[in-house]
Amino acid sequence: MVIEKTSAKGAEPQPVPKSKSDYFDDAPINDDEEKQLDETKLKQFFIGSIDQGTTSTRFIIFDGTGQPVAQHQIEFTQIYPHSGWHEHDPQEILDTVELCIEQALQAFIHKGYNIKDIKAVGLTNQRETTLVWDSNTGEPLHNAIAWPDTRTKGLVRELKAREGADELKGKTGLPLSTYPSSVKLVWLLDHVEEVRKAYDEGRLAFGTIDTWILYHLNGKDKGIHVTDTTNASRTMFMNLHTVKYDDELLEFFKIDRNKIKLPKIVPSSCPDSYGSIAEGPLKGVRIAGCLGDQSAALVGQQGFTPGSAKNTYGTGCFLLYNVGEQPVISKHGLLATVAYDFGRQRKPVYALEGSVAVAGSGVKFLMSNLGFITHSHKISDLAASVEDNGGCVFVTAFSGLFAPYWIDDAKGTIFGITQHTERGHIARATLEATCFQTKAILDAMEKDSGHKLTELSVDGGMSNSNLCMQTQANIIGIPVDRPAMRETTSLGAAIAAGFAVDIWKEFSELKEINQKDRMIFEPNISKEDSAKMFKKWGRAVEMCRGWLDADEAKEEY
Known part of the structure; x- marks a missing residue:
């Protein structure tokens, strides 16, 4: 196997192949024939996976060994009506789902496969993004408010002053911020007359992206108004401990459950709750799994044991750490969330989560706004054109x-620019910003859990960059483990669906999935140098705090 390298001047990443023995120490010695027989059988079964992300939709068809055999991806429109506002067109999202399914199936058939061998479909989706529609007609009443949207900053300040605000995190695992679906729904009720009218008349349906897609895939079947526990845990309406809607939480946000149709909360893997596809070439195929995208990535990385962790470098960056069957409410700025819930008498599994708002979107900023690069994958070449960041630190706020900072009034700021600063320095600083925030999250996770992570599994677009992953290993001081097939979010949704229809029955059966040709990035700088870099980052974070004063913040939001 060829060891990958990049052209970085300063530190050439040399990831090493991860040995198969690292994964199968507990396997029987003479089981090669049995494994081959299982693999042959599993390659006869297929699972479709709808992956509806922040900037694109894709449909991937996996075989029973977890290998993608056909796929199609479409980007969709990002709508920014005002500064800080971020919306999506609900109908465009549905259109991209349908077209991706159609195009991927054409490729699937062209390769000689039979649609009848697709046993189920799973769904994974961007979380917190909030939709409302008329329950009588199924028509949306407003654009979807996307998860990074910050129009609710003023509302959040008001809610923090409301009686009972201090008790929310203990029940939901989430701090009051612009992030969860609850504040987005309250804003819609307060500012959109059509939404308020539907609410007052009892015909307002609420849901996250999963609920919206499932409802329409089932032909607008009003009986299929559901969400899974991972998505429900991001609304602030669900009690993390009971995995049910909580009347006190709804009352805090002044939501009357008699006036609004909230989706039923069901396990992430279930053969019946999600219905089946009503129209098109997959008509009649069961939808059997659903996971929020970051939970899906943890499942796709086989993070089934407490202490497992993964980091997904997408539009944002999300690190999940499996804490087992009891939620851990963070005292160090992290979120507590449901990692996955596979039903069938199994208890839900929980995770600590740290979220970085800007990861791949920082690279897109350099490309689209500043014209530094023509394609996002060129970021590594540009960053490798210099030996280091040249003293630049980019807080991509x-x-x-x-x-773990939760600084609402910070703005994106570049420190350390001189007359010698080049585009490559800023490109490096952009990649490093995500790595520094990941380090801060890992430190917080260690404090909350009492355990130090020994290895980090990675996926997502920015993980394709050897330079970025080597930088990440250097900054966190532990190995970074990257799979060859990095569609782990889609794979997680397929695994959830496959469990529901008995393609797999136990987690141990998944130990071979997506383990071939993984790469390990070992730290190659001293702990002292790493600490110096992180200290400078911390200083930059403190300097960008309070960029807007109270009056300016009110004017902007």
Whole structure:
């Protein structure tokens, strides 16, 4: 196997292949024939996975060994009506789902496969993004408010002053911020007359992206108004301990459950709750799994044991750490969330989560706004054109700073620019910003859990950059483990669906999935140098705090 390298001047990443023995120490010695027989059988079964993300939709068809055999992806429109506002067209999202399914199936058939061998479909989706529609007609009443949207900053300040605000995190695992679905729904009720009218008349349906897609895939079947526990845990309406809607939480946000149709909360893996596809080439195929995107990535990385962790470098960056069957409410700026819930008498599994608002979107900013690069994958080449960041630190606080800082009034700021600063320095600083925030999150997780992570599994677009992953290993001081097939979010949704229809029955059966040709990035700088870099980052974070004073913040939001 060829060891990958990049052209970085300063530190050439040399990831090493991860040995198969690292994964199968507990396997029987003479089981090669049995494994081959299982693999042959599993390659006869297929699972479709709808992956509806922040900037694109894709449909991937996996075989029973977890390998993608056909796929299609479409980007969709990002709507920014005002500064800090971020919306999506609900109908465009549905259109991209349908077209991706159609195009991927054409490729699937072209390769000689039979649609009848697709046993189920799973769904994974961007979380917190909030939709409302008329329950009588199924028509949306407003654009979807996307998860990074910050129009609710003023509302959040008001809610923090409301009686009972201090008790929310203990029940939901989430701090009051612009992030969860609850504040987005309250804003819609307060500012959109059509939404308020539907609410007063009892015909307002609320849901996150999963609920919206499932409702329409089932032909607008009013009986399929559901969400899974991972998505429900991001609304602030669900009690993390009971995994049910909580009347006190709804009352805090002044939501009358008799006037609004809230989706039923069901396990992430279930053969019946999600219905089946009503129209098109997959008509009649069961939808059997649903997970919020970050939970899906943890499942796709086989993070089934407490202490497992993954980091997904997408539009934002999300690190999940499996804490087991009891939620851990963070005292260090992290979120507590449901990792996955596979039903069938199993208890839900929980995670600590740290969220970085800007990861891949920082690269897109350099490309689209500043014209530094023509394609996002060129970021590594540009960053590798210099030996280091040249003293630049880029705090990419485009929407404030998320975990573990939670600084709403920060703005994106570049420190250390001199007349010698080049585009490559800023490119490096952009990649490093995500890595520094990941380090801060890992430190907080260690404090909350009492355990130090020994290895970090990674996926998502920015993980394709050897330079970025080597930088990440250097900054956190532990190995970074990258799979060859990095569609782990889609794979997680497929695994949830496959469990529901008995393609797999136990987690141990998944130990071989997506383990071939993984790469390990070992730290290659001293702990002292790493600490110096992180200290400078911390200083930059403190300097960007309070960029807007109270009056300016009110005017902007």
